Amino acid sequence: MKRFLSLLAFALASLIRRKRRSLSLGFGLLLIAFLLSAALLLHDSIRAEYERLIPGMAELSVHQLRGGRPERIAGDALKELESHPGVRSITPRVWGYLYLPPLSANLTVMAKNGDPALPTILDGTLPDNEGELTIGDRIAHSLGLRPGDSIALPGAAGFQLFTVRGVFTSDSSLLAGDLALFTEKDARSLLGYDDELYTDLAIALSAPSEANAIAARIEKLLPGARIVERSAIERAYALSFGQRAGFLAALLLPILGSFLLIAWDRLSGSSDEERYEAGVLLISGWEFRDILTFRILESSALSGIAAALGISLAYLYLFIFDAPLLADLLLGWSSLHPTFKLTPMLHGSQLLMLVAILVLPFTAISILPAFRSANVDADALLRGGR
Amino acid sequence: MTAEKPKLLEAEGIKQSFVDGAKTVEILHGISLALDRGELVALAGPSGSGKSTLLAILGGLLLPRSGTVRIDGVDMITLRAHHLSRLRREKIGFVIQGLGLLPAMTVLDNIALPLIPSGGAERADLERLNTLLERLEISKLASTRIDKLSGGERQRVAIARALVLDPALLLLDEPTASLDKANAERVLALLTELRQSTSNGQSENRPGILMATHDPRILNSDAVDRVLELREGRLV
Numbered sequence: 001m002k003r004f005l006s007l008l009a010f011a012l013a014s015l016i017r018r019k020r021r022s023l024s025l026g027f028g029l030l031l032i033a034f035l036l037s038a039a040l041l042l043h044d045s046i047r048a049e050y051e052r053l054i055p056g057m058a059e060l061s062v063h064q065l066r067g068g069r070p071e072r073i074a075g076d077a078l079k080e081l082e083s084h085p086g087v088r089s090i091t092p093r094v095w096g097y098l099y100l101p102p103l104s105a106n107l108t109v110m111a112k113n114g115d116p117a118l119p120t121i122l123d124g125t126l127p128d129n130e131g132e133l134t135i136g137d138r139i140a141h142s143l144g145l146r147p148g149d150s151i152a153l154p155g156a157a158g159f160q161l162f163t164v165r166g167v168f169t170s171d172s173s174l175l176a177g178d179l180a181l182f183t184e185k186d187a188r189s190l191l192g193y194d195d196e197l198y199t200d201l202a203i204a205l206s207a208p209s210e211a212n213a214i215a216a217r218i219e220k221l222l223p224g225a226r227i228v229e230r231s232a233i234e235r236a237y238a239l240s241f242g243q244r245a246g247f248l249a250a251l252l253l254p255i256l257g258s259f260l261l262i263a264w265d266r267l268s269g270s271s272d273e274e275r276y277e278a279g280v281l282l283i284s285g286w287e288f289r290d291i292l293t294f295r296i297l298e299s300s301a302l303s304g305i306a307a308a309l310g311i312s313l314a315y316l317y318l319f320i321f322d323a324p325l326l327a328d329l330l331l332g333w334s335s336l337h338p339t340f341k342l343t344p345m346l347h348g349s350q351l352l353m354l355v356a357i358l359v360l361p362f363t364a365i366s367i368l369p370a371f372r373s374a375n376v377d378a379d380a381l382l383r384g385g386r
Numbered sequence: 387m388t389a390e391k392p393k394l395l396e397a398e399g400i401k402q403s404f405v406d407g408a409k410t411v412e413i414l415h416g417i418s419l420a421l422d423r424g425e426l427v428a429l430a431g432p433s434g435s436g437k438s439t440l441l442a443i444l445g446g447l448l449l450p451r452s453g454t455v456r457i458d459g460v461d462m463i464t465l466r467a468h469h470l471s472r473l474r475r476e477k478i479g480f481v482i483q484g485l486g487l488l489p490a491m492t493v494l495d496n497i498a499l500p501l502i503p504s505g506g507a508e509r510a511d512l513e514r515l516n517t518l519l520e521r522l523e524i525s526k527l528a529s530t531r532i533d534k535l536s537g538g539e540r541q542r543v544a545i546a547r548a549l550v551l552d553p554a555l556l557l558l559d560e561p562t563a564s565l566d567k568a569n570a571e572r573v574l575a576l577l578t579e580l581r582q583s584t585s586n587g588q589s590e591n592r593p594g595i596l597m598a599t600h601d602p603r604i605l606n607s608d609a610v611d612r613v614l615e616l617r618e619g620r621l622v
Contacts (some may be wrong), residue, residue, distance in 0.1 A: 002505030010502050017490045145530040247481070285475035285500040285551060287468065 007290065011297035026306045033310020033358045034317070040354060041318055045345050050237040057233065058091070058202035059211055060217055063226040070226075077222060081203075083216065086210035092198035094184055096191040098153060103142055107153075107180050111187035123147055124166025130183055134166035138177035156192025183314035274369070295370030296363060303354075303362035311346075311354055319344035388457070394594040395421040395444065395555055400453035402439055402619075413439050415619045418454070423554065423604030424592035426581050426609060428599055431616035437598035438483065440616065443595065445557050446474045457555060479548030479593075481558040485540055487547075489533040493524060493564055496532060497546045511550075518546045523575065538569030545576065549593075556580070558597035562604060570603050578609040 015022045064073035075092035082090055094111035112126060124147035126134050135145065145151060145164050152159045168176040182190065193199075203288075205211060208230075215227045227258050317323060400417040403410050413436045421427055442448035444455055446462050455462045457477050462470055462619050480486075487496050497515060501507045507515065519525040522542040532540060540560060548556055561577075562570035581595050599605065606614055615622050 003503060006502050006504075006506040009506070013495075277488060280488055281499065283480045283482055283486050284547060286503050287471035287475070289468075290503040 003290075003368070004293075006297070008297050008301070011294050011301055014294075014298055015302055022302060023292045026302055029303050029306035029358070029362065030313075033354070035310075036357060037311040037314035037354055038317055038323070038352040040350060041314055042323060044347075044350060045121060045318065049346055053231065054234055054237075055266045060203040060209050060218070062201040062203065062222065062230070064201075064222065065224050065226050070375060072193065072199065073225075075196055075198050075201075078201060078203075078218065081217065081221065084214065086205055086214055087206050088204040088206045091202045093200055094187045094191065094193055095199045096187075098155075098180075098195075101154075103139075105142075106178065107139060108178050109190050110179060110181050110215045111184040113184065113319045114182050122167045122169035124164070126163050127181060127186075129185055130186055131160075131162055132165045132183070133186070134181045135164060136168050136176040136179040139180065140164070141165045148175045148384060153190060155190040157189065160190065162186070163285060183191065183320055275372075291331050292370055296367060299366035299370070300359060300363045303359045305379050307355055307358040308331045310358070311351065314320070315344070315346060350362055390428065392456065393420045394423050394425075394458060395419075395596070396454075396456045397444060398454050400440065400443055400455070401451045402436070402443065402448075403451055411604055412442075413619050414450070415469065417616075417621055418617075419621065421555070421594045421596055422579050425611050426577060426595045426597075428447065428597055428605055428610045428613045429596075429616060430600055430605055430613050432600060435616045436619045437616055439583070440580060441557050441559055441596070441598050445480055445555075446470050446477050450494070457492075475503075475551065477554045479542045479553035479556045479613050481548045481556070481561055482493045483559040483563065485544040486614055487532045487540060487544060492529050492531055493535070493543050494519075494528040495599075497550055499547060500551050514552070515550065518549055522546050523581075526617060537564050538566070541569065541573055542576070549580070556593050558595070558599075560599055560601070561597055562599065562601045570601065572606055574604060574609055 017107060030083045062073065062078065064071040064077070073092070081087055091113055093113055097106040098109050099105075100107050114266050121134065124134065133151075140146070143151065145167070147164050147166055149166065150161055152161050162182075168179055168181075187193070188195070200294055203214070205214065211231065213231050215229060218225060218227050274295070281291050281294075282288075397420070398418045400413040401412070403412045408533050415439060429437050429440065439448065443450045443453075445452075446457075449463065453463070457473060460473060461608065462473060462554055465473060488499075494515070497518065498507055498511075501511050513613055516525070519528055522545065523545065524539060524542050527535065527539060527543075532543065545558075545561070548558075556577075558577075559564070565573065577595055577597070597604070604610060
């Protein structure tokens with residue numbers, strides 16, 4: 001252990017001695033570490049968002065279509081399905097979007113209907129009476145609203161005044177960020193819905209494996225209805241985020257490849273100095289394995305420091321500065337929604353994977369040059385070589 | 387009856403050659419020599435006579451084509467690489483012609499280089515380091531970078547580094563080649579002092595010193611016990 005620590009200290013001192021080379025290589029490594037970390041953390045963060053959403057979704061949701069366009073649906077349209085043994089409940093839902101000019105963004109208006117997927121309340125309560133609402137934290141933050149404040153919203157029949165009863169929070173910004181919850185009467189009024197008509201029907205199943213059979217029954221009862229299965233949404237999300245991650249990987253791989261080539265070139269190109277140094281160390285009583293260990297530690301330390309800085313910068317970039325540029329490229333988040341805030345997450349497994357991607361290849365690629373420089377012809381040095 | 391103590395260094399029948407294109411060039415033609423503790427021996431000869439190659443072989447840095455080299459009775463040629471490295475480290479100090487110092491490092495860091503693989507300088511090592519620095523009159527330069535030193539000062543740093551592990555055998559290649567008269571005399575005085583005393587004061591542990599040189603100031607000095615002359619790969 002003493003030997004290892006002593007060689008590590010010498011390797012770190014050697015990096016400092018060769019500032020210019022260390023900085024140029026380190027900067028390249030830092031850049032690649034930052035890009036890879038940002039991509040991985042962003043991908044995992046989005047994935048975590050939708051994985052949180054999935055369990056709260058209805059197994060089936062049914063929309064009425066007319067001429068290929070969504071149409072409001074009667075609350076009792078599937079009444080005879082309620083007695084089906086596979087169906088636990090059918091909940092008619094009122095929801096829609098309301099454009100807010102001050103934010104240039106859409107608000108998701110939803111009627112309070114006991115949805116189990118509702119996020120946790122941060123501050124205040126749910127709306128109990130007409131003229132009250134509970135809103136998502138991003139909207140509240142954007143408009144500077146707190147419980148007790150009032151807001152006028154542009155409904156179907158003109159502006160309506162509401163009092164904020166509470167502010168939602170959730171681990172998931174996707175779920176809570178742009179949400180506004182009202183009494184059913186207020187939601188209908190804002191969206192211009194007639195009584196007894198709903199946006200869709202959410203069907204909870206006692207046996208999710210029955211989803212296909214029940215969907216087939218619904219098709220017979222409501223010809224032309226669109227039935228969305230939770231598993232289909234799950235697949236669509238996975239595919240969508242998988243594609244984006246794949247797109248990013250396709251962009252990053254050539255960068256990584258180029259960088260490794262540069263690293264190889266630099267490591268090989270500086271061999272004169274390294275061979276001289278190795279000769280000096282050999283004549284100073286170092287063994288071949290000491291020189292090899294020192295060189296590998298030097299590469300590992302350089303890539304390790306760059307990886308640590310790159311991962312830290314990526315974390316700040318994503319979760320503190322909201323990932324400018326990359327978010328537009330990867331999130332595909334509509335500008336009609338209010339700002340989307342990623343939920344910070346960093347696990348040990350992610351760190352391990354990043355270290356494996358960033359430190360191991362660089363260290364591995366430096367082994368051959370290290371081996372070459374350690375395997376020096378000390379006789380040549382003795383005979384007056386540099 | 388007691389066994390005779392082996393000589394510090396014994397070389398027999400050392401032959402070496404190198405391949406130059408299609409032909410093989412013989413550099414050393416069966417060199418045999420011996421060195422005892424406390425001896426200061428000069429290896430003389432013109433440039434290209436094979437002095438540096440012989441030093442590299444005696445120091446375990448180069449394998450000869452044939453012959454044996456024994457340090458304290460241990461045959462270096464037959465040792466495995468790891469054991470040879472250890473023997474070199476424990477028994478031999480080298481001062482090469484180009485000095486082999488790392489210019490961006492300080493005097494102290496250069497001298498302490500041999501201590502790093504064993505875990506760095508411990509208290510006893512630090513004491514020895516300080517003694518060496520004082521003895522070689524470079525204490526005040528300890529934190530100076532090598533590239534700020536004069537030729538004579540660099541030479542002393544290289545010697546200090548070779549001595550830091552208290553070697554039994556000190557090999558020096560042209561130690562005065564680039565020095566002025568005053569500095570050359572200083573180095574010679576230092577080597578004379580070295581072979582007369584040891585760090586622990588025990589005479590049986592005095593180092594044996596072999597230096598390759600063609601400097602007449604050394605070859606004609608009384609401090610040198612013997613001069614071995616190497617011409618065209620043969621001792622004459």
